[in-house]
Each structure stands twice: as C-alpha cells, then as structure tokens.
Amino acid sequence: MPLDLEEQEQLDQLKAFWQKYRNLITGVVTVALFAYAAYSGYQWWRNSQALDASKLYETMVSAIAKGDKDQTFRAADDLQKDFARTPYAPMSSLIAARIAADAGDSAKALDYLRWATKNASNDGYLALAKMRLVSQLIEQGSEKDFAEADQILKDKPVAGFEALWLERRGDWYLAQKKNAEAKVSYQDAWKKLDQAKEFPEEARRLLKVKLDAVGGIAQ
Template structure:
C-alpha cells in the first residue's frame, strides 16, 4: 500500500538518521555485546576457578589428616600460584602458616602470612593474617621485625577487629618493656572488646591476664 505524505516524510527522516549515526549505533551495540560476553565468560571462569581450587583445598585437607606436611604445603603453594583470587588460597595459606610454625619453620610461616596479608580478598582472612603476622614478628624480636609489625599496626584496623589491633599494639610495646604504653593499649583494647559481645570469652580472659601483668584494671 503506498505511503501517504506524512509516513513518507517520517521514513525519509529515519533513513537520514540511520545514515548519519549508524556507525555510532553499531559500535555501541557491539561494545554492549562484547561487555555482556566478557561478563558471562568471567562468571564461568570464576566458577571454574572456584571448583578447581576447592578440589586442591580438599587435597590439602586430606594430606593434613594423613600427616603429610610436604604435600599439604605443596597444595597451599599451588593454590597461591594458580588460584590466588579465590578464598581457598587465603584459607590454605593461613593453615600452611600454622603447620610451618608448629614444626619450627617460622620463616616459612611468615612468608605464608605475608602473602595472605597482601592477597586475601576476605576481610576476616585479611585481618587474621595481619594479626598473626604481627605476633610472629614480635616473637622474632629483631629490629626489622618490630619495624614491620609497627607498620602493620599503623594501618586502619579492619572493621570488627579494632580490639585485637589494640591488643597487638600492647604486645608490641610490652616486649620492648614500654609498660606504660602497653597498659594504655590493653585498656583501650578492653573497652573495645567489652563492646564487641561476639568475641569468645577466651579472648577476654587472655586480655585480662595481660592487663593484670602491667597493673591495669579491667572494669
């Protein structure tokens, strides 16, 4: 059916618009399609990575049960190398740090904790790694160890771990015989811990012992 004059005019305007902007429209649509494909591909890749990482983590757990520390640490190393962006890598590294420390390989334990403190994406694992790293460095007792621990403790505490951050600062002072500063940090930690009802009673008892040791009073 022939077009009337108004319809023909609208069609001509549409053709002119398309001629002028078709490259831009095509480019935008192409970019959107590529973005969607990339997002879908990333989702598949992420799920695939998590699945493979979980299998390797299970291998590590099995090795621990068997008492095969060498295989346990190899699994942790492989998770760091191949699946660093998954939570399994951080979990495995924390466990590996404990295994290494328990057998006297403190340097290896510190390496695992440093890696986790740098790479963990989960705030809980990140906080745990930093706090345990500070403890290991304080126990080492060298000038560089104290300096590294000091730098970590100067960072903004991860939300929910403020009390433990203050407690570790108290430990840092105490081992250097700065009892006045240690007492202040422990008292501040106690106040924070008293507000955080979710912390286990063991944490409160340990902090109370430290407070008593420096003559502090836990209210």
C-alpha cells in the same frame, strides 16, 4: 498499501537518522555485546577457578589429616600460584603458616603470612593474617622484626577488628618491656572489645589476662 504523506515523512526521517548515526549505534551495540561476553566469560572463569581451587584445598585437608606436611605445603603453594584470587589461597596460607610454626619453621610461617597479608581480598582473612604476622614477628623478637610489626600496626585497622589491632600493639609494647604503654593499649582494646559482641568470650578472657599482667582494667 501506499504510505500517506505523514507516514512517508516519518520513514524518510528514520532513514536520515540511521544514515547519520548508524556507525555510532552499531559501535555501541558491539561494545555492549563484547562487554556482556567478557562478563559471561569472567563468571565462567571465576566459577571454574573456585571449583578447581576447592578440589586442591580438599587435597590439602586430606594431607593434613594424614600428617603429610610436604604435601600440605605443596597444595598451599599451588593455591597461591594458580588460584590466588580465590578465598581458598589465603585460607590455605593461614593454615600452612600455623603448621609451619608448630613445626618450628618460623621462616616458612612468615612467608605464608606475608603472602596472605598482600593477597587476601576477604577482610576477615586479611585481618587474621596481619594479626598472626604481628604475633609471629613479636615472637621472633629481633629489632628488624619489631620494626616490621610496627609498620603493620600503623596501617588502618580492618573494619571490625580495631580491638585486635590495639591488643597487638599492647603485645608489641610488652615484648619491649614498655609496660605503661602496653597497659594503655590493652585498656583501649578492652573498651573496643566490650562494644564488639561478636567476638568470642575466649578473646575477652585472654585480654583480661594480659591486662592483669600490667596492672588491671582501669575503672
């Protein structure tokens, strides 16, 4: 069936449009396809990484149950090296740091905690790593350790963990026998903690003990 004049004109306009913009259109479509392929590939990689990381984490848990510290640390190290972008890596580093500290290896504990503070993408793990690192440094007690702890505490607190930041600042003061400054930090932490109902009661009891040690809660 022959085209009428109007249809023929529309067809000619479409051909002219395609002739003028076909390279641009083809390029946009190609970029979109590449972007989709890259996204799909990343999703597959991320899922694969998470699965492999979870298996290695299970190996670590099994080693902990057996009391095998060497295998525990190897698993934590491998998770750092091969699966740093998964949540299992900072989680395992926090656990390994605790095991190392309990075994009296403070240097290894500090290494695990420092790694977690630099690589944790989850806010909860990041805050926990920083607060644990500050506590470990305060326990070490050298001038260099206090300086490193001070630098961490000057960072902006992770949202939702402001009370813990203030409490650790109080610990930092108290370890240097600056009781008046420690009392102020503990009081500020108490006010914040009182507003954060999600924190366990144990956290409040511990802070109350610290406050009592420096003169109690301001009324």
